[in-house]
Amino acid sequence: MDLRACCAALCAGMVGLMGCGGDSGTNGSSGSPGGPGAGGVGAGQGQGGDTFGSGGDPFGGGGDPFGNGSNGANSGAGGGTNKSGCEHVDVVFAVDNSSSMEEEKESMREVVFPAFAQALLDISGIKDFRAAVLDACPSPANFHTRGAAGECSFQSGKPWMESTSTDLTSEFQCAGDIYSGDVQCSGDSDDEQPASSVAAALEPPFATGENAGFLRDDALLVVVAITDEDEQPVPRQQMQAIHDRLVATKGEAKNVVFLGIAGRNDCDGAYGSADEAEDMQQLVDTFTADSRGFFWDLCEGRLEDGLTNALTAIEEACTEFVPVVN
Incomplete structure (x- = not known):
């Protein structure tokens, strides 16, 4: 497509x-x-x-x-x-970059990322968004300014993309070609913790260093975490703890939308094999009490449909958005 x-x-x-x-x-x-x-x-x-x-x-x-x-x-x-209670959206995509994720990465890079960007702007009341991409290793948890083929040269001049860019599709495709040349993970399952990577990216030292300025007080936070295995935080954490870390960055649970994309069961699906992601499903469940969590079964394929579901939560969240008061 x-x-x-x-x-x-x-x-x-x-x-x-x-x-x-x-x-x-x-x-x-x-x-x-x-x-x-x-x-x-x-x-x-x-x-x-x-x-x-x-x-x-x-x-x-x-x-x-x-x-x-x-x-x-x-x-x-x-x-x-x-x-709408919010006019701005901050989106972070964290993608497992292991070798078994080639089909998923191609779909995200060529179809899903650019289409999702356009669909966000079609939501009534949203004036702009910014988007950052990282892999699933939190060491380091800096946003990517390059893809596997080289520098992405975002028009924003920041380590994230702005919806005002006149070359947004190419920027998404560049960053979506996930670069992991600087990771300090061993590759022994410790590079498959996308949600934990987002939490680390939005906390000090990265939130006050390389990623400083990304989160806006008047913006809804949207987290998209994708893996064909499971969320495997190192050191081990309960999923509620990861939920709490993400919510703490926004001060209010209703200000965070979380979309987890992984296997509901072990399968050989549209994008190849996927393991049952029990922890990712549990993490999504921690957000559902506020109607802010969605799980998309990687075994079903159609990643664009999974992000369409996230748009539903974004629409609802914008009506209930509570700006951070400093």
């Missing part, structure tokens, strides 16, 4: 998300039957039968992704005045 087709597919998926009802389970594929959209009584009644419990008509009867107005307008039949 080329990028243009994938963007169209993601945008079509987002149209189906408008006026969504209910919460989602850890697989991102369940949802309560759709009730009235966020726009008020004028919003359509959801069918509850599709992946997201979307509204009955093509627009969920609610207009934009927050149910405001009709067909994207800010007012209309029962439209209301609900607006």
Whole structure:
């Protein structure tokens, strides 16, 4: 699937998300039957039968992704005045760079990263985002400014990408060709801890050093962690501890969306073999109490669908965003 087709597919998926009802389970594929959209009584009644419990008509009867107005307008039949609580999103992708991940990395680099970037900007109320990429080894946990082929030369002049870049697709493709030439992990399972790597990247010394300035007080944090094995923190930590570390960077659990992509069971799937990722699933579960966690089964393939599910949580999280007060 080329990028243009994938963007169209993601945008079509987002149209189906408008006026969504209910919460989602850890697989991102369940949802309560759709009730009235966020726009008020004028919003359509959801069918509850599709992946997201979307509204009955093509627009969920609610207009934009927050149910405001009709067909994207800010007012209309029962439209209301609900607006996004956040206008900015900070995204961190952590990708297991082991040799068994070649198919997944190709999909992320060529299709998923660029399409996800476009889909973020299509969410009503979001003005901009920044995105950083790192591998699954937290030593070091600095954001990548190069891919396997060389320097990415981000227009931002920072170790992350900005949505204002005029060459964002190429920047994503460069960084998505994961570089691990500086890792200090042994490769004996200690380089397969993507969520732990993100936590380390957002904590001192990296948050005050190489990655300084990335997190914004007025931005929602979105973490995407992908591995074909499991989250294997070194030294060993409980998944709740990793959850708490990520939440601490934002001060409020509702300000963090976490998408874990791994195998639900041992399988030979669309991207090759994957191990059952019990810990990654447990980590996702720690975020589901606030409707901020999604798990996508790598065995099912279609990584673009997994990120589409994350967009659902991003939309909801933006309506409940609590800015950090210093």
